[in-house]
Amino acid sequence: MHGEDNGAVLSTGQLIKRMALLLMISIGIGMAGSIFGGFTDKQVVATSVFLAIILGTLFFWTFRLSIAFLGLTVLIFTHSLDIEHFVASAELPVILFLVGMMIVVGALRDLGFFTWVVQSLISIPKMTGRKFIAATSVASALLACAVDEVTSIIFIATLIFQVCNRLKLNPTPYIIICVLCTNIGSAGTMMGNPVGIFIGTKAGLTFGDFFKWAFPIMLVSLGSCVGITLVWFRKELDLFDERLRERIERKLSLVPTVVVPYKRGLAVLLFTLAFIASHHALEEALHLGKNSILLVAPLACSGIIMLFKHDRARFYVEHEVDWWTLLFFMLLFAIAGTLEHTGVTQLIADGFVSLCGDKPGILIPSIMATTAIGSAFVDNVIFVAAFSPVITALGETMPSMPLWWALLFGACFGGNITLIGSTANIVALGMLEKQAHTGIGFFQWLKIGALSAFIAMLIAWGMLTVMAPYMPD
Amino acid sequence: MMTSKEVRLADYLQEDCILCNVDAVTRDKAVEQLVGVLHGKVDGFNSAVAVQAVIERERQAPTVLAEGLALPHARLAGLSRPMLAMATSLSGIDFEAVGEEPVHVVVLILTPKDDPGAYLRLMASLSKTLAEPHMLKRLTVAGNAREAFAILTEGPEQVEVKLTASSVMNRNPVTLDEGDTLAHAIQAFCANRIMDIPIVDSDGDLRGIIAIEDLLGQSLPQHLLWMEDLSPIENFEPFAELLRKDSETKVADFMRDKYTAIPPDMPAIQLARIFLMQHVRQIQVVEGRRFLGVVNLDSFSSQIFWA
Numbered sequence: 001m002h003g004e005d006n007g008a009v010l011s012t013g014q015l016i017k018r019m020a021l022l023l024m025i026s027i028g029i030g031m032a033g034s035i036f037g038g039f040t041d042k043q044v045v046a047t048s049v050f051l052a053i054i055l056g057t058l059f060f061w062t063f064r065l066s067i068a069f070l071g072l073t074v075l076i077f078t079h080s081l082d083i084e085h086f087v088a089s090a091e092l093p094v095i096l097f098l099v100g101m102m103i104v105v106g107a108l109r110d111l112g113f114f115t116w117v118v119q120s121l122i123s124i125p126k127m128t129g130r131k132f133i134a135a136t137s138v139a140s141a142l143l144a145c146a147v148d149e150v151t152s153i154i155f156i157a158t159l160i161f162q163v164c165n166r167l168k169l170n171p172t173p174y175i176i177i178c179v180l181c182t183n184i185g186s187a188g189t190m191m192g193n194p195v196g197i198f199i200g201t202k203a204g205l206t207f208g209d210f211f212k213w214a215f216p217i218m219l220v221s222l223g224s225c226v227g228i229t230l231v232w233f234r235k236e237l238d239l240f241d242e243r244l245r246e247r248i249e250r251k252l253s254l255v256p257t258v259v260v261p262y263k264r265g266l267a268v269l270l271f272t273l274a275f276i277a278s279h280h281a282l283e284e285a286l287h288l289g290k291n292s293i294l295l296v297a298p299l300a301c302s303g304i305i306m307l308f309k310h311d312r313a314r315f316y317v318e319h320e321v322d323w324w325t326l327l328f329f330m331l332l333f334a335i336a337g338t339l340e341h342t343g344v345t346q347l348i349a350d351g352f353v354s355l356c357g358d359k360p361g362i363l364i365p366s367i368m369a370t371t372a373i374g375s376a377f378v379d380n381v382i383f384v385a386a387f388s389p390v391i392t393a394l395g396e397t398m399p400s401m402p403l404w405w406a407l408l409f410g411a412c413f414g415g416n417i418t419l420i421g422s423t424a425n426i427v428a429l430g431m432l433e434k435q436a437h438t439g440i441g442f443f444q445w446l447k448i449g450a451l452s453a454f455i456a457m458l459i460a461w462g463m464l465t466v467m468a469p470y471m472p473d
Numbered sequence: 474m475m476t477s478k479e480v481r482l483a484d485y486l487q488e489d490c491i492l493c494n495v496d497a498v499t500r501d502k503a504v505e506q507l508v509g510v511l512h513g514k515v516d517g518f519n520s521a522v523a524v525q526a527v528i529e530r531e532r533q534a535p536t537v538l539a540e541g542l543a544l545p546h547a548r549l550a551g552l553s554r555p556m557l558a559m560a561t562s563l564s565g566i567d568f569e570a571v572g573e574e575p576v577h578v579v580v581l582i583l584t585p586k587d588d589p590g591a592y593l594r595l596m597a598s599l600s601k602t603l604a605e606p607h608m609l610k611r612l613t614v615a616g617n618a619r620e621a622f623a624i625l626t627e628g629p630e631q632v633e634v635k636l637t638a639s640s641v642m643n644r645n646p647v648t649l650d651e652g653d654t655l656a657h658a659i660q661a662f663c664a665n666r667i668m669d670i671p672i673v674d675s676d677g678d679l680r681g682i683i684a685i686e687d688l689l690g691q692s693l694p695q696h697l698l699w700m701e702d703l704s705p706i707e708n709f710e711p712f713a714e715l716l717r718k719d720s721e722t723k724v725a726d727f728m729r730d731k732y733t734a735i736p737p738d739m740p741a742i743q744l745a746r747i748f749l750m751q752h753v754r755q756i757q758v759v760e761g762r763r764f765l766g767v768v769n770l771d772s773f774s775s776q777i778f779w780a
Contacts, residue, residue, distance in 0.1 A: 256692055
């Protein structure tokens with residue numbers, strides 16, 4: 001996907017070179033579309049701007065928001081997008097859903113919920129290294145399902161660092177295991193990853209749909225990921241076992257544990273999850289539009305939280321909400337929407353069908369593989385935003401639900417392939433460098449990352465193929 | 474303002490500002506006599522104010538630097554240029570420094586308030602000159618001012634003084650050994666009321682540092698700090714294990730191996746930048762890996778603003 005400091009450490013000369021390359025490639029491909037694909041002028045502009053955003057995240061990660069702002073300006077100036085369509089495509093409900101969840105997460109931390117989760121993991125009876133890492137990685141995946149992948153990895157990675165610090169171990173292998181599992185877990189619900197809620201909104205999928213169709217696939221894939229990584233890192237886990245045994249024999253704890261009043265935090269989380277889970281039933285009972293309650297449920301919960309914790313309300317909104325990323329998402333959705341309005345995505349959909357046919361048996365792995373490879377290098381939200389209109393177009397002639405799931409699993413599992421494949425990877429890498437003063441090599445990650453992603457996608461493909469006939473049209 | 478890098482003691486200490494074998498036996502009396510000698514030679518200071526400033530400074534932090542030597546000083550508003558005066562005493566002067574014997578050589582340094590460099594340069598120059606072998610003994614027994622002045626100025630006429638890290642560092646800070654226990658560290662922190670301690674090995678090489686926050690952090694790790702309200706652990710329960718095992722836990726287990734080490738010849742002004750930019754309280758001065766001393770933010774600041 002990207003490196004956190006990408007672009008920030010460039011000299012002016014390098015910056016100009018990369019910027020020129022970015023413009024040349026994006027405009028060149030847009031023009032090629034005009035010459036060979038018969039693109040209209042608006043389609044050329046929309047394609048070029050979208051490609052500039054993709055390349056911008058690759059070459060200038062720290063400048064991605066400015067590139068998105070400028071891209072939007074170009075679209076408006078060239079009549080490729082008007083304000084009305086911008087507002088319609090910016091997916092404000094999705095953004096507000098994410099704002100609400102971020103505030104809830106801030107309150108959960110304040111209330112000791114994450115402290116309790118961490119302490120519960122440390123307090124596993126008859127602890128061994130393997131047991132600890134297996135439990136932590138599964139917890140990381142489930143936490144990603146309940147809140148989101150980035151929040152999950154921040155808390156879980158902190159635990160890993162603390163434990164490894166006490167045991168004088170290099171945390172790298174254990175961090176890799178947990179990050180891989182977190183990315184898998186993020187496909188389990190619509191809260192796990194921004195692409196989940198985006199796909200849910202675009203496809204009209206409910207929380208129940210995710211729980212029924214995506215969650216079981218995620219669980220089986222998670223099992224495979226845990227199994228593969230435990231075997232892959234068996235030597236490191238042997239060392240972990242040995243150090244842990246020594247420490248326990250010395251009657252020393254891994255980290256101090258205290259009695260944490262977790263019940264309020266747990267209640268907040270369960271209430272939020274229950275509210276989100278019951279959105280479909282409530283919408284039907286109250287005759288409200290599809291997913292309308294889903295999208296406001298986190299806002300309602302965060303509203304209640306801010307009412308009770310009014311002294312922290314401003315802190316939650318100003319510091320817990322990642323406005324930088326959300327603004328980028330908003331513009332990205334709008335720019336991807338322009339691809340749809342100008343008919344570029346219809347052309348891609350037609351091309352996809354002419355290349356892969358219209359049989360779900362071929363389309364599912366094709367979509368999954370394309371999305372996975374794309375997400376390994378480019379922000380998966382960008383890929384999903386660009387691909388979702390293609391799925392919508394494909395869905396006009398065939399059942400679309402299996403294709404949406406293929407898109408979801410490709411985007412989430414594909415994040416495991418490279419160390420820059422997902423935001424969780426980037427965050428964990430940053431923490432590793434800052435706290436353990438160590439890093440991970442690209443190929444060190446690629447070997448186990450690609451293997452675990454490949455197996456997980458095979459499982460998802462197999463299960464989707466079996467489940468597809470039972471899915472609603 | 475004193476801007477030259479070369480310091481010539483004779484420019485600041487005149488022969489008639491040296492009092493040999495004074496009859497003063499107390500610090501305050503000796504200071505009064507020295508200020509009295511300087512008064513009238515330099516413009517712009519009131520002797521009563523100067524005496525009070527020097528004595529106040531001594532009360533807060535005695536300036537007995539080496540056995541038998543004191544360098545009382547004050548920075549005075551309105552003083553036109555730096556001045557020195559020296560007194561010697563065969564019988565010794567009680568400088569009221571805890572654990573120190575009476576001093577035999579006292580050099581009073583008066584510098585303009587707005588010239589921190591002058592004080593630092595004179596201190597560095599005097600330290601160099603007075604550190605010569607038998608220098609203090611020879612000055613103590615000098616029969617008159619002319620003889621004492623000759624002894625002081627017998628070396629190179631000008632001493633180049635660069636204000637470097639070594640001019641402002643503490644050469645004898647509290648240190649710990651890698652093999653010391655947590656109990657030693659706790660004792661060192663609390664008894665000396667310090668915040669940072671360098672960890673030095675048996676070869677005198679710097680291995681790491683330990684800060685008071687590291688002790689707190691051992692008992693209150695990150696996952697406990699996520700909670701906004703720590704009142705459920707108001708009895709400091711997480712500290713119990715740490716304290717129970719303080720004789721078994723080695724400082725090497727939780728020292729930091731990342732620290733701010735600088736060479737001794739780094740310009741002193743550069744340290745101000747490091748303190749501000751890196752948000753550290755202590756800078757370690759090393760030559761290669763060999764530990765030479767530390768510069769603490771508080772003493773660095775007081776040398777600039779107050780000393």
